Amino acid sequence: MARETPSARPISAQSPTDDAVLAGYRKSIDNIDAALIHMLAERFRITQAVGAYKAKAALPPADPGREHAQIARLRALAQDAELDPEFSEKFLRFIIDEVIRHHEKARAKG
Amino acid sequence: MARETPSARPISAQSPTDDAVLAGYRKSIDNIDAALIHMLAERFRITQAVGAYKAKAALPPADPGREHAQIARLRALAQDAELDPEFSEKFLRFIIDEVIRHHEKARAKG
Numbered sequence: 224m225a226r227e228t229p230s231a232r233p234i235s236a237q238s239p240t241d242d243a244v245l246a247g248y249r250k251s252i253d254n255i256d257a258a259l260i261h262m263l264a265e266r267f268r269i270t271q272a273v274g275a276y277k278a279k280a281a282l283p284p285a286d287p288g289r290e291h292a293q294i295a296r297l298r299a300l301a302q303d304a305e306l307d308p309e310f311s312e313k314f315l316r317f318i319i320d321e322v323i324r325h326h327e328k329a330r331a332k333g
Numbered sequence: 334m335a336r337e338t339p340s341a342r343p344i345s346a347q348s349p350t351d352d353a354v355l356a357g358y359r360k361s362i363d364n365i366d367a368a369l370i371h372m373l374a375e376r377f378r379i380t381q382a383v384g385a386y387k388a389k390a391a392l393p394p395a396d397p398g399r400e401h402a403q404i405a406r407l408r409a410l411a412q413d414a415e416l417d418p419e420f421s422e423k424f425l426r427f428i429i430d431e432v433i434r435h436h437e438k439a440r441a442k443g
Contacts, residue, residue, distance in 0.1 A: 245392065248383045249399070255376045256403070257410055259369065260421055264414035266365045273358045282355065289359070293366070300367055304374035310431055311370055317427055321420055 263318075270322045274329055284326060290319065373428075380432045384439055394436060400429065 240246050277284055294312050301311035350356050387394055404422050411421035 248379055251379050255372055259372050260407055260410045261414050262365055262369050264416035269358055269361050297370055300370045304371050306374035
């Protein structure tokens, strides 16, 4: 059956595998990915509010001290969770780049 | 006071800002970032198990159909959460690249 719009159902329900073990892993990955997407959506809602607030309150857009502290904290959290600290830093950088992109877009809009 | 190891306490407690509104936003961002790091740690625990299982069960390491379905699903979830669908796809690609890096490392070791 053709579907025009992609479904938000877990992929495990859309393209089941005959392998029950693999299907179980995939269900967990799909659940975690949905959580990640919603966490990221909320994070960008907040950084957009921060951008608007900083502009209104005439606060500087960047805060290198804060960014440095964020990186150190995430690396420590990653270490405790047995996630590669290098990756946690790369991840924060990936997110911050997107935040900067949003702020630039907002500025261009006026 | 000098500290040798970075603390996992929220940054808001480490470098408080005089601006209460901004401090509140930062506390929320720090909480979300901790959640993201732990979710990512769990996701990589699962993909590492998947890699080991696929090797043992002689299943192919890549599954392009699954990846395509994951992208479509995350884009739909992002749209509902008012997150840029382009970003959600870029994010999944970023994560999958790291998974591939892990698998390559595991193969080189084994």
